[in-house]
Amino acid sequence: MDCNFTLEDILKANETIKDSLKRTPVVECPTLKEITGNTVYFKLENLQKTGSFKLRGALNKIASLSPEEREAGVIASSAGNHAQGVALGAAAQGIKATIVMPATAPLAKIAATKSYGAEVILEGEVYDDAYRKACEIQKETGATFLHPFDDKFVMAGQGTIGLEILEDIPDVDVVLVPIGGGGIIGGIAKAIKSLRPEAKVIGIEAFHAASMAEAVAMKEICEISTKPTIADGIAVRKAGCEPFKIVQECVDEIVTVTEDEIAKAILFLMEKSKVVAEGAGATTVAALLAGKINVEDQKICAVISGGNIDINLVERVLNKALILEGRRFAFSIELSDKIGEMAKVVTAICEMNANILSINQTMYSQNLGITSQEATFVLECFDKQHQEKVREKLTGMGYRMY
Numbered sequence: 585m586d587c588n589f590t591l592e593d594i595l596k597a598n599e600t601i602k603d604s605l606k607r608t609p610v611v612e613c614p615t616l617k618e619i620t621g622n623t624v625y626f627k628l629e630n631l632q633k634t635g636s637f638k639l640r641g642a643l644n645k646i647a648s649l650s651p652e653e654r655e656a657g658v659i660a661s662s663a664g665n666h667a668q669g670v671a672l673g674a675a676a677q678g679i680k681a682t683i684v685m686p687a688t689a690p691l692a693k694i695a696a697t698k699s700y701g702a703e704v705i706l707e708g709e710v711y712d713d714a715y716r717k718a719c720e721i722q723k724e725t726g727a728t729f730l731h732p733f734d735d736k737f738v739m740a741g742q743g744t745i746g747l748e749i750l751e752d753i754p755d756v757d758v759v760l761v762p763i764g765g766g767g768i769i770g771g772i773a774k775a776i777k778s779l780r781p782e783a784k785v786i787g788i789e790a791f792h793a794a795s796m797a798e799a800v801a802m803k804e805i806c807e808i809s810t811k812p813t814i815a816d817g818i819a820v821r822k823a824g825c826e827p828f829k830i831v832q833e834c835v836d837e838i839v840t841v842t843e844d845e846i847a848k849a850i851l852f853l854m855e856k857s858k859v860v861a862e863g864a865g866a867t868t869v870a871a872l873l874a875g876k877i878n879v880e881d882q883k884i885c886a887v888i889s890g891g892n893i894d895i896n897l898v899e900r901v902l903n904k905a906l907i908l909e910g911r912r913f914a915f916s917i918e919l920s921d922k923i924g925e926m927a928k929v930v931t932a933i934c935e936m937n938a939n940i941l942s943i944n945q946t947m948y949s950q951n952l953g954i955t956s957q958e959a960t961f962v963l964e965c966f967d968k969q970h971q972e973k974v975r976e977k978l979t980g981m982g983y984r985m986y
Contacts, residue, residue: 589736589830591778594743594771597644601741604643604676606633610752610885615856620872622758624884627749630861630891634668634696636817637745637768637889638732642669644741645730646677654679659727661685661718663711663764663816664693665890666732671700682727684718686710690816690862690894710793710810711764712821733767734824742768746775749885756783757882760868762889763787763796763838764818766827772887773834784836786877788867790815791840796823796831800838814846814901817864817890839877841870844908849873850898851905853888862893863901910968912941915975916960917983918952919945926959932981936974939964 608628616624629637646658657680660670667683674681681702685694688709698704707717711732722729731738745768749756759776761769773785789797792811799805807822823831831838841849846863849870853859861869868886871877877884893901906912919925926945933940941962949958965971978985 589739589770589774589826591774593736593740594747594775597640597737597740598744598747600647601640601643601744605640606631607748608632610749613857616869616872620877620884621880622882622884624872624886625753626857626859627745627885627887628859629745630859630865630888634665634672635890635892636665636668637742637887638662638665639669639672640744641732641735641738641741641767641771642666642673642730645735645737646670646673646679648737649728653728657681657725657727658730659684659718659722659725660730660732661711661714662732663714663819664689664697665817665892667693667697667702667704668700668892670730671697671702675701680727682721682725684714684721686714688812688816690892690897692894693892696892710819710821712807731824733765733770734826735767736826739767739771739774739827739830741771743771743775745887746772746779750776750779753883753885754780755883756780756885758784758786758877758879758884760786760788760871760877760884760886762815762818762864762867762887763789763823764793764820764864765824766796766831767824768887768889769835770824770827770830774830777834784879785834786871787831787835787838788871789838789840790818790846790863790867791842793819793821794840795820796828797838797840799823799828800831813863814843814897815863815867817862817892818867839871841867841874841876844904845870845874847901847905848908850893850901851909854902859888860891860893861888862890865890910971911965913938913963913965913971913974914961915985916958917978917985919957919959919983921947921955921957928981929959929978929983932977933961933963933974936970936977938970938974
């Protein structure tokens with residue numbers, strides 16, 4: 585494909601799709617200024633129709649189709665957000681849409697895609713598996729394939745985010761953008777560097793699926809082995825060829841974030857900013873909280889690319905983040921099986937201002953003495969220091985904690 589991707593493509597896309605989109609807000613996060621020493625803004629694409637930036641590229645691509653291509657219907661592969669964008673855009677145009685999604689895609693994304701009228705087929709564990717299946721179906725049916733990132737029209741649609749950022753923060757110094765296949769960073773980077781070349785564009789990838797970082801390091805596109813990640817929206821084994829060209833030209837740096845860092849960012853966004861972000865959407869904040877963006881006294885815009893997180897995953901992610909921050913504390917102790925022993929432990933915990941979330945007590949353990957019981961506690965603490973004081977209190981009373 586001849587990319588020859590320019591700012592004019594993005595400006596044209598903006599005129600094409602602006603009336604079909606929500607103009608998502610840019611909001612400042614004062615808490616991150618205290619933490620990072622920078623003025624940090626969020627571009628809230630999680631508030632976009634369908635809950636993700638992907639609608640922009642899908643709408644622009646669908647608008648470019650010929651009458652013959654529309655008649656043949658469209659097919660796409662997606663981890664979920666592109667799927668919803670294509671499904672909604674196709675439905676608005678009366679075009680039949682088939683979407684192939686990984687079987688591991690969040691149930692919320694699968695259900696939402698179906699609700700927009702698309703036929704959904706589940707295949708494989710990651711995006712690349714779904715992509716191969718979609719290619720097979722495309723050959724069989726003759727439907728028009730809509731690639732989620734390796735496409736000029738898709739990148740142009742995503743690039744409209746960059747235009748909006750510059751309208752709201754004309755003097756932005758740094759823009760942080762998640763990277764999966766590269767469509768969103770390709771579009772945003774082209775827009776930012778064309779209109780404000782002195783601004784830095786930094787891409788953020790999940791450590792478990794850092795295909796673009798690997799491509800940049802190797803100076804060529806290559807397929808990597810991925811591991812499961814809560815940033816399912818950017819879990820791509822092979823970066824897009826056309827986005828890779830733009831990344832080489834316009835992106836200043838790529839950093840990766842771990843699963844624990846992403847979990848902490850999801851909790852931070854929800855608790856401190858009242859923003860619900862999925863794993864991919866929280867990667868930019870994860871990089872800031874982890875101290876991986878090495879700038880000071882700058883205006884930073886972090887793109888929160890999507891908010892379509894499975895509600896069942898939210899509980900697990902938040903629990904993990906609370907444990908990492910020392911705010912949830914699970915332990916077991918051995919108690920003498922006599923009246924008042926449990927009350928002594930509970931009283932001590934309450935005196936330390938820790939909140940007991942659960943207690944499980946048993947005598948059915950081969951490691952216990954005949955006159956002993958085991959009690960497992962889950963506590964809510966203020967932080968790791970508070971947790972350590974609780975530990976010191978109980979061990980000081982003679983209890984063995986494990």
